[in-house]
Amino acid sequence: MLWHMASGSIRVTVWNEGRHERHKPGVADAYPNGIHGALAEALEQAGGFEVRTVLLDDPEHGLSEDVVESTDVMVWWGHGYHGEVEEEIVDRVHRRVLSGMGIVVLHSGHFSKIFRRLMGTTCDLKWRDEGEREVLWVTRPGHPIVRGIADHFVIQKEEMYGEFFDVPEPECTFLISSFEGGEVFRSGCAWLRGAGKVVYFRPGHETFPTYYDPNVRRVIVNAVRWACPAWPPEEVRYGRREKGW
Amino acid sequence: MLWHMASGSIRVTVWNEGRHERHKPGVADAYPNGIHGALAEALEQAGGFEVRTVLLDDPEHGLSEDVVESTDVMVWWGHGYHGEVEEEIVDRVHRRVLSGMGIVVLHSGHFSKIFRRLMGTTCDLKWRDEGEREVLWVTRPGHPIVRGIADHFVIQKEEMYGEFFDVPEPECTFLISSFEGGEVFRSGCAWLRGAGKVVYFRPGHETFPTYYDPNVRRVIVNAVRWACPAWPPEEVRYGRREKGW
Amino acid sequence: MLWHMASGSIRVTVWNEGRHERHKPGVADAYPNGIHGALAEALEQAGGFEVRTVLLDDPEHGLSEDVVESTDVMVWWGHGYHGEVEEEIVDRVHRRVLSGMGIVVLHSGHFSKIFRRLMGTTCDLKWRDEGEREVLWVTRPGHPIVRGIADHFVIQKEEMYGEFFDVPEPECTFLISSFEGGEVFRSGCAWLRGAGKVVYFRPGHETFPTYYDPNVRRVIVNAVRWACPAWPPEEVRYGRREKGW
Amino acid sequence: MLWHMASGSIRVTVWNEGRHERHKPGVADAYPNGIHGALAEALEQAGGFEVRTVLLDDPEHGLSEDVVESTDVMVWWGHGYHGEVEEEIVDRVHRRVLSGMGIVVLHSGHFSKIFRRLMGTTCDLKWRDEGEREVLWVTRPGHPIVRGIADHFVIQKEEMYGEFFDVPEPECTFLISSFEGGEVFRSGCAWLRGAGKVVYFRPGHETFPTYYDPNVRRVIVNAVRWACPAWPPEEVRYGRREKGW
Numbered sequence: 001m002l003w004h005m006a007s008g009s010i011r012v013t014v015w016n017e018g019r020h021e022r023h024k025p026g027v028a029d030a031y032p033n034g035i036h037g038a039l040a041e042a043l044e045q046a047g048g049f050e051v052r053t054v055l056l057d058d059p060e061h062g063l064s065e066d067v068v069e070s071t072d073v074m075v076w077w078g079h080g081y082h083g084e085v086e087e088e089i090v091d092r093v094h095r096r097v098l099s100g101m102g103i104v105v106l107h108s109g110h111f112s113k114i115f116r117r118l119m120g121t122t123c124d125l126k127w128r129d130e131g132e133r134e135v136l137w138v139t140r141p142g143h144p145i146v147r148g149i150a151d152h153f154v155i156q157k158e159e160m161y162g163e164f165f166d167v168p169e170p171e172c173t174f175l176i177s178s179f180e181g182g183e184v185f186r187s188g189c190a191w192l193r194g195a196g197k198v199v200y201f202r203p204g205h206e207t208f209p210t211y212y213d214p215n216v217r218r219v220i221v222n223a224v225r226w227a228c229p230a231w232p233p234e235e236v237r238y239g240r241r242e243k244g245w
Numbered sequence: 246m247l248w249h250m251a252s253g254s255i256r257v258t259v260w261n262e263g264r265h266e267r268h269k270p271g272v273a274d275a276y277p278n279g280i281h282g283a284l285a286e287a288l289e290q291a292g293g294f295e296v297r298t299v300l301l302d303d304p305e306h307g308l309s310e311d312v313v314e315s316t317d318v319m320v321w322w323g324h325g326y327h328g329e330v331e332e333e334i335v336d337r338v339h340r341r342v343l344s345g346m347g348i349v350v351l352h353s354g355h356f357s358k359i360f361r362r363l364m365g366t367t368c369d370l371k372w373r374d375e376g377e378r379e380v381l382w383v384t385r386p387g388h389p390i391v392r393g394i395a396d397h398f399v400i401q402k403e404e405m406y407g408e409f410f411d412v413p414e415p416e417c418t419f420l421i422s423s424f425e426g427g428e429v430f431r432s433g434c435a436w437l438r439g440a441g442k443v444v445y446f447r448p449g450h451e452t453f454p455t456y457y458d459p460n461v462r463r464v465i466v467n468a469v470r471w472a473c474p475a476w477p478p479e480e481v482r483y484g485r486r487e488k489g490w
Numbered sequence: 491m492l493w494h495m496a497s498g499s500i501r502v503t504v505w506n507e508g509r510h511e512r513h514k515p516g517v518a519d520a521y522p523n524g525i526h527g528a529l530a531e532a533l534e535q536a537g538g539f540e541v542r543t544v545l546l547d548d549p550e551h552g553l554s555e556d557v558v559e560s561t562d563v564m565v566w567w568g569h570g571y572h573g574e575v576e577e578e579i580v581d582r583v584h585r586r587v588l589s590g591m592g593i594v595v596l597h598s599g600h601f602s603k604i605f606r607r608l609m610g611t612t613c614d615l616k617w618r619d620e621g622e623r624e625v626l627w628v629t630r631p632g633h634p635i636v637r638g639i640a641d642h643f644v645i646q647k648e649e650m651y652g653e654f655f656d657v658p659e660p661e662c663t664f665l666i667s668s669f670e671g672g673e674v675f676r677s678g679c680a681w682l683r684g685a686g687k688v689v690y691f692r693p694g695h696e697t698f699p700t701y702y703d704p705n706v707r708r709v710i711v712n713a714v715r716w717a718c719p720a721w722p723p724e725e726v727r728y729g730r731r732e733k734g735w
Numbered sequence: 736m737l738w739h740m741a742s743g744s745i746r747v748t749v750w751n752e753g754r755h756e757r758h759k760p761g762v763a764d765a766y767p768n769g770i771h772g773a774l775a776e777a778l779e780q781a782g783g784f785e786v787r788t789v790l791l792d793d794p795e796h797g798l799s800e801d802v803v804e805s806t807d808v809m810v811w812w813g814h815g816y817h818g819e820v821e822e823e824i825v826d827r828v829h830r831r832v833l834s835g836m837g838i839v840v841l842h843s844g845h846f847s848k849i850f851r852r853l854m855g856t857t858c859d860l861k862w863r864d865e866g867e868r869e870v871l872w873v874t875r876p877g878h879p880i881v882r883g884i885a886d887h888f889v890i891q892k893e894e895m896y897g898e899f900f901d902v903p904e905p906e907c908t909f910l911i912s913s914f915e916g917g918e919v920f921r922s923g924c925a926w927l928r929g930a931g932k933v934v935y936f937r938p939g940h941e942t943f944p945t946y947y948d949p950n951v952r953r954v955i956v957n958a959v960r961w962a963c964p965a966w967p968p969e970e971v972r973y974g975r976r977e978k979g980w
Contacts, residue, residue, distance in 0.1 A: 120610040142930020195877020365855040387685020440632020668913040
């Protein structure tokens with residue numbers, strides 16, 4: 001298993017369904033290079049990443065053993081086609097996260113099989129898709145994921161997501177949103193699972209140009225850096241153990 | 246040490262500064278029997294409590310050894326005079342919490358010595374006192390403290406408290422507020438400290454009639470019940486230990 | 491949906507594979523009425539429970555919609571046949587936990603489908619089945635689950651379970667074990683998932699008479715009481731939400 | 736306020752009482768350059784640190800405003816003279832931690848004023864000073880603090896520390912010890928407080944050569960790296976906030 005060395009680049013695989021861009025009105029206008037393209041651009045401009053983008057309709061959804069085993073951090077965007085992701089691929093990504101790979105789940109990825117598998121809950125929530133003002137407040141200043149973010153930032157038009165968000169109590173909640181309509185949402189959350197780090201970051205509806213927003217890009221870049229295992233984790237031993245040292 | 250028995254009443258001591266009611270315009274109008282009086286009334290109407298109210302200006306701030314040792318749950322409201330609470334009394338209440346007593350800290354009690362002692366942080370926050378609409382969203386349905394509360398409730402006029410709220414990551418966040426001005430706040434939080442339970446519940450500015458609101462009263466009643474140690478805790482042994490069983 | 495009322499009994503369903511008792515040498519000697527029988531006896535002797543026992547080989551594994559919907563807390567013992575539990579039944583129990591039902595998972599139940607589903611991790615661990623002395627130390631005095639337990643207790647012969655135990659960081663770790671061979675294990679852990687409470691309690695290998703031990707029984711009884719939702723949880727609303735109050 | 740830049744060294748201040756080395760038999764033999772000297776040596780050999788050592792008997796206990804403000808991570812060893820540390824200095828270190836400085840508290844530092852201040856609890860525990868074998872088990876593989884540590888390591892002779900350890904539930908428990916006598920202890924724990932990271936690491940009694948052990952040194956080096964704020968944290972704003980963006 002090859003891992004990112006501290007001196008090298010973080011190997012990121014951006015996973016996107018990639019279908020809305022072809023079928024849903026307005027999405028290709030907002031994201032002419034695909035949502036994956038905008039995310040990859042954000043990482044490449046920040047520097048220090050080796051970025052690969054893969055799509056649902058690629059063979060094995062773009063997540064062959066080789067790809068997964070050579071990924072330090074995965075970024076996940078899905079929305080309308082979660083059910084088409086094969087269980088075998090979900091198993092593979094799940095195993096890799098528990099072995100140390102980071103995963104950054106975005107927006108409607110809350111309903112992806114891999115996120116629900118990692119959380120153990122429904123990951124359900126309230127929503128309203130009318131383009132409302134969202135204010136994101138920092139609730140853990142000093143956390144690496146909010147590096148360079150002031151005490152809050154504003155997105156002018158976004159889909160509303162509202163509580164209750166059915167996830168396990170986050171080990172760290174770093175951003176909480178309020179929406180024009182008065183709802184709130186834990187928009188930035190982090191958990192450890194096995195040897196891996198899991199981040200959920202809310203913004204990014206397909207019909208709004210959210211992934212060009214500099215604050216949103218900064219949080220994503222920071223989250224990928226934070227979630228990266230910078231070294232080969234020790235072998236974890238399970239099973240029968242002889243007595244002694 | 247006498248403790249509440251399951252079959253008996255929960256012995257609650259409501260602590261209030263009790264000075265705003267005498268000196269600050271409008272407070273006596275909102276709370277003719279004092280803030281402590283309104284809180285005591287809420288508990289008494291709910292039933293199952295033996296309620297005592299004490300004030301800053303009472304001898305030992307009303308918190309003699311006898312009072313503290315016969316309290317199952319303390320409710321704390323303070324605002325302008327935190328600095329006048331003697332360290333010795335804070336020590337006494339702190340010891341009692343670690344031994345199992347519950348404590349429910351309300352609103353501006355976030356800056357009380359006892360809460361800052363228990364948290365180990367500044368407990369600072371943002372605020373704006375202009376009477377704004379507050380919506381409180383339930384973020385842990387099923388938790389005993391939000392029993393009987395729908396998925397949200399509204400207070401028409403309250404002081405705004407905004408994040409960052411400098412407390413340790415809550416072990417459970419059960420309510421998050423949004424305010425008219427767009428700010429958010431973790432308004433219902435719980436922690437264990439030693440053998441005791443600590444609850445922070447945000448609403449209750451002295452110039453608004455918040456403590457007559459049925460939802461607010463319900464949360465306070467639930468919080469006191471949840472924080473109650475219903476039995477004598479086992480003796481906790483520290484110090485030198487001989488080998489063997 | 492009918493729920494336990496505070497004045498009534500807690501409705502417990504004890505689930506057991508029930509096969510070792512028939513096929514594995516020594517198990518029927520240790521548990522002539524089955525492991526489920528010993529567990530039911532412990533609850534019945536403590537009082538306040540309405541106990542039902544069901545087995546893997548019952549129709550629907552004993553977990554029909556009716557049974558699951560009328561259970562406040564489930565106790566789960568499985569070991570050699572986890573793979574035979576139908577996914578549909580796991581889905582049903584999982585939904586019920588997220589809706590508020592408590593679940594107390596015992597010993598080798600760490601590898602059950604329902605526990606792994608709730609945790610989102612492998613739940614793997616080290617083990618050695620040689621009958622070693624286990625000392626269980628209380629790490630959260632005052633917690634209702636260790637009510638009546640001194641600062642530690644000893645089991646003379648048990649299977650060893652050793653760390654790393656691949657579960658999410660417990661929200662509360664109330665017991666940690668050391669074994670004769672020098673290993674340690676987080677033997678008592680609790681988490682919230684949705685509106686439900688999840689407890690893992692380690693002891694109880696099928697060839698040792700562990701479930702007759704008074705301390706072990708006390709922890710199980712306490713855990714069932716703690717995990718019980720004593721009231722109808724509010725309806726949790728998800729999905730599209732209109733603006734306004 | 737000057738902070739460590741990613742490209743530079745981590746500025747570490749090792750604080751030691753420095754009295755046992757002069758007065759207690761055997762300590763100067765175990766630590767001819769003082770406990771602080773052994774700790775500084777470990778960091779310097781690992782590289783990437785700019786290490787300063789200060790003692791209780793230095794002016795301001797070696798913790799002037801200048802020293803504290805130019806420290807990224809503090810390492811704290813104290814035992815017999817916690818009470819002599821001035822409150823004003825504790826306030827200063829406490830403020831700096833909440834502003835982002837890391838602190839790694841070692842062994843008997845559990846009873847230091849700064850650690851108890853940060854935890855909000857007594858930080859009490861059981862102990863026995865007879866030189867017992869300690870086995871430390873990794874309970875969060877993949878965590879940067881246990882990088883390079885196998886699934887466990889052994890210290891041949893150490894003071895026993897036993898549970899209950901009266902601290903808030905750790906946000907991450909990365910090591911749990913078992914001792915020859917059968918006790919257990921959460922030996923590696925981490926918390927966030929404000930913008931700062933707090934680590935407790937158990938080993939290191941003054942009469943044993945523990946701080947020469949390669950595994951112990953590795954954990955300390957890793958902990959200092961993990962606790963370092965590698966960048967200037969954003970200004971945290973508190974107090975009255977005007978409406979608007």
